[in-house]
Amino acid sequence: MIKRQRIKELLKSTDFNTEVTVMGWVKTFRNNQFIALNDGSCMGNIQVVVDFNNTDENLLKRITTGAAIKATGILVESLGKGQSVEIKATAVEILGDSDPEKFPLQPKKHSLEFLREIAHLRFRTNTFNAVFKVRHALAFAIHQFYNERGFVYMHTPVITASDAEGAGEMFKVTTLDFDNTPRTEDGVVDFKEDFFGRATNLTVSGQLEGELAAMAFGHIYTFGPTFRAENSNTTRHLAEFWMIEPEVAFADLENNMELAEDMMKYVISYAKENCKEELEFLNNRLAEEEKQKPQNERSEFTLLEKLDFCLANDFQRLTYTEAIDILKASKPNQKKQFKYLIDSWGADLQSEHERYLVEKHFKRPVILTDYPKDIKSFYMRLNDDNKTVAAMDILFPGIGEMIGGSQREERMDVLKQRMDEMGVPQEELWWYLDTRRFGSAPHAGFGLGFERLVLFVTGMTNIRDVIAFPRFPKSAEF
Amino acid sequence: MIKRQRIKELLKSTDFNTEVTVMGWVKTFRNNQFIALNDGSCMGNIQVVVDFNNTDENLLKRITTGAAIKATGILVESLGKGQSVEIKATAVEILGDSDPEKFPLQPKKHSLEFLREIAHLRFRTNTFNAVFKVRHALAFAIHQFYNERGFVYMHTPVITASDAEGAGEMFKVTTLDFDNTPRTEDGVVDFKEDFFGRATNLTVSGQLEGELAAMAFGHIYTFGPTFRAENSNTTRHLAEFWMIEPEVAFADLENNMELAEDMMKYVISYAKENCKEELEFLNNRLAEEEKQKPQNERSEFTLLEKLDFCLANDFQRLTYTEAIDILKASKPNQKKQFKYLIDSWGADLQSEHERYLVEKHFKRPVILTDYPKDIKSFYMRLNDDNKTVAAMDILFPGIGEMIGGSQREERMDVLKQRMDEMGVPQEELWWYLDTRRFGSAPHAGFGLGFERLVLFVTGMTNIRDVIAFPRFPKSAEF
Numbered sequence: 001m002i003k004r005q006r007i008k009e010l011l012k013s014t015d016f017n018t019e020v021t022v023m024g025w026v027k028t029f030r031n032n033q034f035i036a037l038n039d040g041s042c043m044g045n046i047q048v049v050v051d052f053n054n055t056d057e058n059l060l061k062r063i064t065t066g067a068a069i070k071a072t073g074i075l076v077e078s079l080g081k082g083q084s085v086e087i088k089a090t091a092v093e094i095l096g097d098s099d100p101e102k103f104p105l106q107p108k109k110h111s112l113e114f115l116r117e118i119a120h121l122r123f124r125t126n127t128f129n130a131v132f133k134v135r136h137a138l139a140f141a142i143h144q145f146y147n148e149r150g151f152v153y154m155h156t157p158v159i160t161a162s163d164a165e166g167a168g169e170m171f172k173v174t175t176l177d178f179d180n181t182p183r184t185e186d187g188v189v190d191f192k193e194d195f196f197g198r199a200t201n202l203t204v205s206g207q208l209e210g211e212l213a214a215m216a217f218g219h220i221y222t223f224g225p226t227f228r229a230e231n232s233n234t235t236r237h238l239a240e241f242w243m244i245e246p247e248v249a250f251a252d253l254e255n256n257m258e259l260a261e262d263m264m265k266y267v268i269s270y271a272k273e274n275c276k277e278e279l280e281f282l283n284n285r286l287a288e289e290e291k292q293k294p295q296n297e298r299s300e301f302t303l304l305e306k307l308d309f310c311l312a313n314d315f316q317r318l319t320y321t322e323a324i325d326i327l328k329a330s331k332p333n334q335k336k337q338f339k340y341l342i343d344s345w346g347a348d349l350q351s352e353h354e355r356y357l358v359e360k361h362f363k364r365p366v367i368l369t370d371y372p373k374d375i376k377s378f379y380m381r382l383n384d385d386n387k388t389v390a391a392m393d394i395l396f397p398g399i400g401e402m403i404g405g406s407q408r409e410e411r412m413d414v415l416k417q418r419m420d421e422m423g424v425p426q427e428e429l430w431w432y433l434d435t436r437r438f439g440s441a442p443h444a445g446f447g448l449g450f451e452r453l454v455l456f457v458t459g460m461t462n463i464r465d466v467i468a469f470p471r472f473p474k475s476a477e478f
Numbered sequence: 479m480i481k482r483q484r485i486k487e488l489l490k491s492t493d494f495n496t497e498v499t500v501m502g503w504v505k506t507f508r509n510n511q512f513i514a515l516n517d518g519s520c521m522g523n524i525q526v527v528v529d530f531n532n533t534d535e536n537l538l539k540r541i542t543t544g545a546a547i548k549a550t551g552i553l554v555e556s557l558g559k560g561q562s563v564e565i566k567a568t569a570v571e572i573l574g575d576s577d578p579e580k581f582p583l584q585p586k587k588h589s590l591e592f593l594r595e596i597a598h599l600r601f602r603t604n605t606f607n608a609v610f611k612v613r614h615a616l617a618f619a620i621h622q623f624y625n626e627r628g629f630v631y632m633h634t635p636v637i638t639a640s641d642a643e644g645a646g647e648m649f650k651v652t653t654l655d656f657d658n659t660p661r662t663e664d665g666v667v668d669f670k671e672d673f674f675g676r677a678t679n680l681t682v683s684g685q686l687e688g689e690l691a692a693m694a695f696g697h698i699y700t701f702g703p704t705f706r707a708e709n710s711n712t713t714r715h716l717a718e719f720w721m722i723e724p725e726v727a728f729a730d731l732e733n734n735m736e737l738a739e740d741m742m743k744y745v746i747s748y749a750k751e752n753c754k755e756e757l758e759f760l761n762n763r764l765a766e767e768e769k770q771k772p773q774n775e776r777s778e779f780t781l782l783e784k785l786d787f788c789l790a791n792d793f794q795r796l797t798y799t800e801a802i803d804i805l806k807a808s809k810p811n812q813k814k815q816f817k818y819l820i821d822s823w824g825a826d827l828q829s830e831h832e833r834y835l836v837e838k839h840f841k842r843p844v845i846l847t848d849y850p851k852d853i854k855s856f857y858m859r860l861n862d863d864n865k866t867v868a869a870m871d872i873l874f875p876g877i878g879e880m881i882g883g884s885q886r887e888e889r890m891d892v893l894k895q896r897m898d899e900m901g902v903p904q905e906e907l908w909w910y911l912d913t914r915r916f917g918s919a920p921h922a923g924f925g926l927g928f929e930r931l932v933l934f935v936t937g938m939t940n941i942r943d944v945i946a947f948p949r950f951p952k953s954a955e956f
Binding site: 001002004008023024025026039040041066067068070095097098099102103123124128129133135136139140143150152153154155156157158159160161162169171172173174175176178181189195196197198200202209212213216217218219224225227229239240242249250251252255258410432434435436437438439440441442468469473474475476477478 | 504602730
C-alpha cells in the first residue's frame with residue numbers, strides 16, 4: 001500500500017524532526033536545490049530541499065516542472081520566506097517525467113483562453129485549483145443545506161420523452177441509424193424501433209418530475225445535469241450545465257423567496273468559511289484583472305466585498321410592474337442608452353435591464369416577481385389580476401439571472417386553460433396533471449444554475465472556466 | 479406565507495395543548511372522525527380527530543384517501559393505540575380533492591408491478607417513502623464521506639465525443655434531422671454539421687476524465703448519471719443510472735480496496751443511524767416477502783442482519799486465480815449445476831459464480847482481484863506476470879458486482895501497447911495519454927453503481943424500484 005502525507009496537512013504541521021513522505025508535482029526547481037512541490041490538496045506548495053551534493057546529477061536533471069516525484073525527508077521549520085515548514089529530503093524518486101520542452105504549463109501566467117485549450121491540464125494551475133475547490137465546496141454546501149432541512153434528494157431522469165416544458169431547444173437521444181432509419185409505411189421515422197420505443201431527448205429541467213415527488217415527500221430537491229441545444233456562444237451559456245431544483249409542497253411564492261435567499265446566503269457563507277485561501281487568491285486575481293480595465297469599467301467592490309455584501313443585505317424584492325416603472329424613468333432609458341428601450345408594460349427584460357436594476361439602482365441581489373403571464377411558462381400560478389403569474393427571478397450583480405422559479409398552478413381548470421393557450425399537449429403530461437387530480441395543493445420551487453453560482457462566488461468571468469470540460473457549439477473535446 | 483408544522487416533528491413533540499397546523503394527504507378516514515394524515519416528512523401518519531358533529535357534511539365527504547387537507551387544532555396526548563400524539567381539529571380545509579373512484583392508491587397492498595405503472599404516485603406509499611429516504615441518505619453519506627476526506631467532487635461531462643472506453647453500447651446525442659441529414663460528398667453523414675461538430679454520445683463512465691482531475695487534485699470523485707444502450711431487461715440493469723467514481727493519485731490496488739471498503743461501511747452505517755424507521759419497515763417488508771418463498775429459497779439473514787454483517791466483517795479478498803480454484807472444486811461445478819461450468823483459467827465469471835462465492839462459500843462481501851488482462855479494460859495496470867491486471871470487483875450478496883475498479887496503467891509504453899492490442903485509438907485519447915506524458919504516477923479508482931447500493935441497503939429486488947423514473951428498453955415514461 002502506498003503511504004504518503006498530504007501537503008495541506010504538512011503545511012499546518014508543527015511535528016518537526018519527524019520523517020515524512022510526500023508525492024506530488026514539481027511546480028518549480030530552483031538552484032538545483034529547492035523544489036516547490038504541489039499535490040493538489042491545497043494551492044500551497046511545500047518546499048523540498050534537495051541535498052544536491054549527494055544526489056545523482058541525472059536525477060537532478062529530471063526534476064522538472066510538471067514531473068511527479070516522491071520525496072522522503074525530515075520536516076523542519078523553514079528559515080526561508082513565505083513558508084513555515086519545509087522538508088529536508090533524504091531521498092527523491094522520479095515517479096513520472098515531464099519534458100520541459102513539451103509540458104505546456106510553464107511557471108508563468110497563461111491566458112484563460114490558452115488554458116481552455118488544455119482543460120485536461122489546467123486543474124494544475126493555482127487559478128483552477130481554487131475554482132474547483134470552491135465549486136466542490138458549493139456543491140457540498142447545497143447538499144448539506146437541503147439535508148439539514150429534511151429535503152429528499154431526487155435524481156430526475158436525464159433522458160426524457162417529454163418535450164413539453166418548452167424551455168429551449170433539445171438534444172435528441174437515439175440508437176437509430178442515420179443510414180438505415182426505420183420508417184413507417186408513410187415514410188415517417190419509426191421511433192417505435194428506437195431504444196425507448198419513442199422519440200427521446202435530453203432533459204432541460206427536472207422540475208415537472210420534481211413536482212411529482214414534492215407532492216409525496218413535501219420537500220425535495222434535484223441536483224443534476226440539464227441541457228440546451230441552443231447556438232449560444234456567450235460567456236454565460238453552456239449546452240450542458242448542472243441545476244439545483246428544490247420543490248416544496250404547501251408553499252407559496254413568499255416561502256419560495258425565503259428558501260432561495262436562505263440557500264444563497266448559506267452556500268456563500270459556507271464557501272467563505274471553508275475556502276478562505278482559495279477565495280483570497282481569487283479575490284486578488286480579480287483585482288489584478290480589474291486593474292487592466294479603464295477606471296470607469298472597474299467594479300466598485302472586490303470579490304470578497306461582493307460576497308459579504310450579499311450576506312449582509314436582504315435581497316431587494318419588487319414586482320415586475322415596479323421594475324418597469326423604475327426602468328422607464330431611468331437615465332439609460334431616457335437617454336436611449338439601452339439597446340432595448342422600455343416603453344411599455346409587458347416587455348421581456350433584457351440582460352442590460354436586469355444589470356441596471358441590480359448593479360446601478362439597488363446595488364444588491366434583486367428578486368423580481370409577478371411577471372406578465374405571456375412571457376412565462378404554463379405551469380406558473382396565475383395571479384388574481386389575470387395578467388401576471390407568481391413567478392420570481394433572482395438577479396445577481398455581474399451575473400443577471402441566477403435563479404428562476406414560481407409558485408405552481410395547482411388549480412386543474414386554470415392549468416388546463418394555460419396549457420391550451422400555450423399549446424402544451426395535455427395527453428403527454430397525463431402524469432403531471434394527475435398531481436392536480438389527486439390531492440392537489442399549493443406548491444412552489446425554483447431552479448438555480450450551478451455554474452452561474454460558481455461564476456459569482458469565484459469572480460470568474462467566463463462560464464467555460466467554472467466547469468471541468470465545457471460543452472458548447474462545435475466543442476465536445478475531452 | 480404558508481405556515482405549517484411537519485408531522486415528523488409533531489410526532490416527537492410533547493408540546494401538548496398548543497395550536498398546530500398541518501398539511502398533508504389523507505391516508506385513511508375512519509368513522510367520519512379519524513384522519514390518518516401524512517405529509518411525506520416521515521412514513522408515520524398523525525391522527526387528526528375531526529369534531530364530526532360540528533363539521534359540514536359535505537366537507538366530511540371530501541375527506542377521502544389521497545385528498546390534500548389543511549388541519550388546525552390542538553396537539554394532545556393520544557389515548558388510542560399506536561400513536562403518542564394526535565390533533566384535536568378545530569378547522570379542516572380541503573386543499574385538493576381526490577376522487578375515491580379514480581385514485582389508484584387505495585389503502586391496501588399494491589403489487590410492485592402495478593406501482594411501477596404509476597411511478598408518479600408510488601412515492602406516496604410507505605414502501606417508496608422508505609426506499610427514497612434511504613436513497614437520499616446514501617447519496618448524502620457518499621458526499622459526506624468524500625468531503626471529509628478532502629476529495630474534490632467533479633462533474634465530468636455527460637455528452638462525450640469519446641467512445642473509446644468500450645464499456646458498452648452508447649446512445650447517440652444529436653441535433654441532426656433524420657429526414658434531412660447533412661452528408662459529405664461521399665454520402666457519409668456529416669457530423670461537422672452536428673451541434674458539437676462531431677458525433678457525440680452519452681457517457682458510459684466519467685473515469686477517464688476523472689483521472690485527469692485526480693492527476694491534479696490528488697483525490698477526486700464523481701457522482702453523476704451514466705448510460706448503457708444495452709437491450710437488458712433484467713432486474714439489475716438500467717439504461718440510465720447513477721455512478722460514483724472516486725480516483726486517487728499516488729494510490730495502488732491496496733489503497734483502492736481500502737477506500738472502497740471504508741466507503742461501503744461508512745454509507746451503510748450512515749443509513750442505519752439516519753433511517754432507523756425506514757430500514758425497520760423495509761426489514762419487515764422483506765421478511766413478509768421471504769415468507770412467500772419455499773423454505774429452501776429463503777435468505778438466512780434478515781435485511782438488518784445482512785447490513786450488520788457487512789459492517790462487522792472484513793470483506794474477503796482473494797485473486798481471480800484463487801477464485802477459479804474454489805469454483806472448479808465447488809459442488810455446483812462438480813455436479814454440473816452451474817449453467818457455465820468452470821473448467822479453465824481465463825473464463826469470465828458469471829453471476830452464478832459470483833453469487834456462489836459470496837453467498838455460499840464466503841458468506842460476506844468479496845473483493846476479487848487480478849483478473850486475466852483479456853477480459854478487462856485497456857487502462858488497467860498490467861501485473862508483473864504479464865497475464866493479469868490490477869483489477870478489483872467487489873461482489874455483494876444478492877447483488878453480485880457492486881463495484882468495479884483497478885489500479886490504472888501509468889506507464890506510457892505499456893498503456894500504448896495495451897491500447898493497440900485492444901483496438902483503442904490513441905489519437906482520440908491524446909488528452910488521456912498526456913497524463914502519462916507529463917508527471918505520470920501510480921493511481922487507482924473504482925466505480926460504484928448507486929442503484930445497486932440502494933438495492934442492497936433497502937432489500938428491494940428490482941432495480942426499477944429504487945430509481946424514481948427508471949429508463950429501460952421501450953420505456954421512458956414520465
